[in-house]
Amino acid sequence: MWTCVTALGFNCAAQAEEPVSVFGKAKNQSAELLGKVSEKMSGLMEKVTSDDRDEPKLSPEDEELIAIRDSCLRAVMIERSGYHFTQSQWGDKPVPYQLKSFRVSEPKEQVLSTSDTANGIDRRVVFQFKIEGYRRFIEKKGWGEWRAGAPPELTGMTLIRKLGVWKVISSPQRMYSVPL
Numbered sequence: 001m002w003t004c005v006t007a008l009g010f011n012c013a014a015q016a017e018e019p020v021s022v023f024g025k026a027k028n029q030s031a032e033l034l035g036k037v038s039e040k041m042s043g044l045m046e047k048v049t050s051d052d053r054d055e056p057k058l059s060p061e062d063e064e065l066i067a068i069r070d071s072c073l074r075a076v077m078i079e080r081s082g083y084h085f086t087q088s089q090w091g092d093k094p095v096p097y098q099l100k101s102f103r104v105s106e107p108k109e110q111v112l113s114t115s116d117t118a119n120g121i122d123r124r125v126v127f128q129f130k131i132e133g134y135r136r137f138i139e140k141k142g143w144g145e146w147r148a149g150a151p152p153e154l155t156g157m158t159l160i161r162k163l164g165v166w167k168v169i170s171s172p173q174r175m176y177s178v179p180l
Helices: 026-053 060-076 114-118
Strands: 002-007 010-015 078-080 083-088 096-100 121-130 133-138 156-162 165-170
Touching: 060 156, 060 165, 114 121
Parallel strands: none
Antiparallel strands: 002 010, 078 083, 083 096, 096 133, 121 156, 156 165
């Protein structure tokens, strides 16, 4: 008999000689079976966590891509005390924003159009921003309530490589800047 246990998105199967029961001799096999499943889960979780810690090796061109991304981010926000801060650039005057759990996705390659290729573009890459929540600074009240998600227009950036040179074509830079 095969018994399958699903936990944390992993399926682990172990074989028992007899049906698993809480009565009599099969009770020991039940404990044995749980031990086997636990060992398999432990091994899988160790592999998953060790894979997460391995940093991907970047090529020199990807290092340049990351450097340009980081330069653009430094023009838009700063990090202090575990939070990121930015300010809007629309309206009568800038409004500061505090971001909770700001992260940038891995670069995602986009499909090139025939027009892109004809214009010398050989790569188009998108970085998505992941933000758990944000709040605005209100001049007369101080920091407002936390809201889920990202502030308007703070969703990501797109870069292209044209004739061997990386260029930011879409970013939050026209809408946000480093708070003064």
